[in-house]
Amino acid sequence: MILVTGATGRIGGRVIHELTTAGAAVRALTRRPDEARLPGGAAAMLGDLRVPASVGAAFEGVDVAYLFPVPGWPLADLLTHARKAGVRRIVLLSSASLPGGPNVIERQHRANEDAVRASGLPWTFVRPTAFMANDLSWAPAIRAEDTVRNAFPDASLAPVDEHDVAAVVAAALLDDDRVGHTYELSGPEPLTTVERVAILGEALGRPLRFTKLSPLEFQTALVADHPPVIADAMIGVLAAATDATAPILPGVHQATGGPPGTYAEWADRHADHFR
Numbered sequence: 001m002i003l004v005t006g007a008t009g010r011i012g013g014r015v016i017h018e019l020t021t022a023g024a025a026v027r028a029l030t031r032r033p034d035e036a037r038l039p040g041g042a043a044a045m046l047g048d049l050r051v052p053a054s055v056g057a058a059f060e061g062v063d064v065a066y067l068f069p070v071p072g073w074p075l076a077d078l079l080t081h082a083r084k085a086g087v088r089r090i091v092l093l094s095s096a097s098l099p100g101g102p103n104v105i106e107r108q109h110r111a112n113e114d115a116v117r118a119s120g121l122p123w124t125f126v127r128p129t130a131f132m133a134n135d136l137s138w139a140p141a142i143r144a145e146d147t148v149r150n151a152f153p154d155a156s157l158a159p160v161d162e163h164d165v166a167a168v169v170a171a172a173l174l175d176d177d178r179v180g181h182t183y184e185l186s187g188p189e190p191l192t193t194v195e196r197v198a199i200l201g202e203a204l205g206r207p208l209r210f211t212k213l214s215p216l217e218f219q220t221a222l223v224a225d226h227p228p229v230i231a232d233a234m235i236g237v238l239a240a241a242t243d244a245t246a247p248i249l250p251g252v253h254q255a256t257g258g259p260p261g262t263y264a265e266w267a268d269r270h271a272d273h274f275r
């Protein structure tokens with residue numbers, strides 16, 4: 001039995017799809033099991049990752065657990081429950097190193113990895129760079145006025161498709177031989193913000209505008225959706241990624257044997273979100 005947390009999210013749902021397609025038995029953790037629409041007949045189970053005791057029953061009978069990080073979760077306590085329940089190994093969603101040196105986001109992910117190492121449970125770490133899905137935050141402004149507003153037109157990222165993140169997680173969950181591996185994932189090409197806007201415009205069949213914001217205007221927009229400390233970290237990442245070229249990371253190919261998906265493919269798949 002494989003336990004998938006973050007099961008109702010973009011990555012978790014795709015992980016369940018990959019696992020059930022491969023014939024694995026899957027249990028899906030969610031705070032809202034009655035509302036969960038899960039692929040492939042996965043069984044939903046109630047649990048809150050911020051309340052370890054609520055997850056204890058979900059760990060029972062599980063061989064491998066995929067842990068999706070939730071801010072402020074008591075990970076060491078969760079891992080104690082996992083060990084007691086007999087979980088044999090852990091696959092942890094983490095993060096690649098970010099431009100501009102360790103910030104609060106990267107430090108939190110490294111602390112998660114440290115907690116998993118300290119648990120003594122065998123582990124696999126999946127470290128994606130920025131998700132292509134982050135650009136879904138552009139959808140309301142594109143739908144309303146064909147415009148993307150951002151302070152960093154030349155910031156270079158090599159964003160990764162969430163389907164590739166899920167494929168690597170699923171490969172790690174299905175194969176004991178992945179123990180001790182750290183997979184660092186990016187997409188196949190470095191792209192600046194304005195290059196991604198242009199590719200999205202091609203997918204939509206209409207040109208999109210880019211409006212440059214000041215860092216303060218951008219920070220104000222970000223704190224509508226993120227805690228200020230995270231907004232500041234995101235700005236630091238994009239500032240450091242400007243006038244640099246994002247590195248291409250090998251993890252998708254290492255874990256799946258195939259190439260990572262392109263931004264153009266992702267944009268085609270998500271075009272309806274922007275229409």
Ligand SMILES: NC(=O)c1ccc[n+]([C@@H]2O[C@H](COP(=O)([O-])OP(=O)(O)OC[C@H]3O[C@@H](n4cnc5c(N)ncnc54)[C@H](OP(=O)(O)O)[C@@H]3O)[C@@H](O)[C@H]2O)c1
Pocket residue numbers: 005006007008009010011012029030031032047048049050068069070093094095096128129130131134
């Ligand atoms: N964005 C990036 O560029 C990037 C890069 C590297 C790593 N990451 C990591 O990726 C994750 C974000 O992925 P995403 O945007 O794909 O997420 P998402 O689709 O928004 O999914 C959120 C999931 O988290 C679950 N969840 C939230 N709080 C929970 C809690 N207290 N207990 C149990 N489940 C909880 C939700 O489940 P229910 O609501 O059903 O309970 C839902 O399944 C973050 O952990 C982040 O650190 C992101």
